[in-house]
Amino acid sequence: MKKSIIVLSILFAFGASATTQHAPDKAFLDxxxxxxxxxxxxxxxxxxxxxxxxxxxFTHYLEMKNGPFIHDMGKPQDFDLTKVQGHDIDGPIAMDELLRDRLNTEAVVILKDGQLVNEYYWSGMDKNSTHLQMSITKSFTSMTLQTLVAEGKVDMNALITDYLPELKASPSFSEATVQEVADMRSGVKINFSEGRLWDERMTNVQEWNGPNQYPEMKSILDFAKIVNVRTDYKRGEKYDYQDINTEMLGMVVARVTGSSLAESMEERIWKKVGFEHHARFMSNSTGEAVGSGGLNATARDVALMMDLLINDGKNRNGEQVLQKSFADKLLNGNDEVNLAWSNGKESVMAPNGWYKDQIRTFDIEGHKFLAFVGIHGQVTIGEPSTGIVLQFNGAQDEMQVTRTVALTFLSVVPTLLDAVEMQTQQPIGAYLDDKTGEVVIVGESE
Incomplete structure (x- = not known):
């Protein structure tokens, strides 16, 4: 009887069509x-x-279900990672070894124009395995918000307090627009807990590592109210990557729709893109999903999300899920995000880039592409000019270090984009020239 009452309470809180919430897996924890x-x-x-x-x-989580349309990616083409040459600091190395053994990659999915080029799985994974996407989740939260922008329900230039009046007393968020929050230009100042790169009060409210130890904080909004403000840069002038910004975007979604972030993402994204699988969205015990890093999804489904974005916002059934103008604005950037990026630490590695609406844009080695990025090796690349999508899920030992980030974005990504484009233009075969170490594509003319 008690269990029934709890279930009914959850449904009442989130609405009759709510996502299903699950408690931590006790048998697994034991x-x-x-x-x-x-x-x-x-x-x-x-x-x-x-x-x-x-x-x-390890946490509470909400299950998001896919919809009736499931996109058929087709069968893998004859694209062989062992024949593509990568480079590490000690010299040439086959791309499969570089990804699997040097970058601790567990899944690779490659698409072109929505069709499967090839996929690779290691460490016990397969195409049906979900994987923690970490901060790739941020991009999904932002894209959910953009469906509300398209409907005229959210104004990105409005103050975030127009939607979350609880933040009017916040030292940081009280003057920030929704757009500045989405671009990580809100001017928040996080005081890190000892030995961490975050404030543990936030992760406690999210119950990321067990029960909340700060009972005075019932919601992520309670933490946001007390976040400090930067004094070294004016609001809007510095790109500063802080999770609390994304969490506030998720709260805007919940406030405007009257549903939880997970329920809104299920209805507006998960059921419409053409995903093959349900997803799991980590949350606290009250159902607040971790919008900055809690998505557990398959590599194929995340790749398909990027495919939609670079396909003018349409799924492969021709339905408009995101506005074409949203993808265009990501790719074009503007003076505000350019300035903020130049004042942020990531510009040292990639000066020709910017961060807008929880998504990065890079211009590297002649390739201009969008990127969803998460720590420990979660990366999704989409190149609009070629229709190529690269999806990597990793399990790197460290959260985000110079070597792995630089190796991924400055070497692996442009090398793979080149190799995929060459082969899909002349899809007869490819081999690695032992003498030159270059990828040779065998085309019809040969």
Whole structure:
């Protein structure tokens, strides 16, 4: 009887068509504890190889269901990663080895124009395996918000307090627009907890590592109210990557729709893109999804989301899910995001780039592409000019280090974009020239 009352309470809180909430997997937690992995330490880099595929089991989570349209990607083409030459600091190396052994990649999916070029899975994964997407989640939260913008329900130039009046007393958010929050230009100042790169009060409210130890904070909004403001840069002038910005976008979605972020994402994104699988969205016990990093989804489905974005916002059934203008604005940037990027630390690696609406745009080695990015090796690349999508899910030991980031974006991505484009233009075959170390594509004329 008690269980029925709890279920009915959840449905009443989120609406009759709510996503299904699940509690942490006790049997899994008990098994994990026997090898020293607990809710408190599951997300440390040393545990990534196991827990990126099982992250949702450590927290509450909401299940998002896919819709009736499921896109058929087709069969893999004759594209062989072993024949593509990558480079590490010690010299040439086959791309499959570079990804699997050097970058701890667990899944690779390559699409062109919505069709499968090839896919690779390691570390026990397959095409049906979900994987923690970390901050790739931010892009999904932003794209959910954009469906409301398209309907005229959210004005990106309005103050965020127009939608979340609780933030009017906030030292940081009180003067920020929704657009500045989406671009990570809100001017928030996070005081890191000792030994961490975040304020532990936020992750406590989200119950990311077990029960909340700050009972005075019932919602992520309670944390946002007390976030400090930067004094070294004016609001809007510096790109500063902070999770709390994304969480506020998720709260705007919830406030405007009257539904939870997970329920809105299910209805507006998950049921419309053509995904093959349901997804799991990590949350706290009250159903607030972790909009900045809690999405557990298959590599194929995340790749398909990027395919939609670079396909003018249309799914492969021809339905407009996102506005074409949204993708265009991401690709073109503007003076505000250019200035903010130049004042941020990522511009050192990629000066020709910017961050807008929770999505990065890069121009590297002649390739201009969009990127969803998450720590520990989660990367989704979409190149509009060629229709190529690259999806990587990883389990890197460290969250985000110079070597792995530079190797991925400055070497692996442009090399693969070149190789895929060459082969799909002349799809007869490819081989690695032992003498030159270059990829040779064998075309019809030969």
């Amino acid at each position: 098994a994990a504890a026997q090898v020293g992995i607990t809710q408190a330490n599951w997300d440390t880099g040393s545990n990534a190889k196991l827990n990126m595929q099982n992250a949702y089991r």
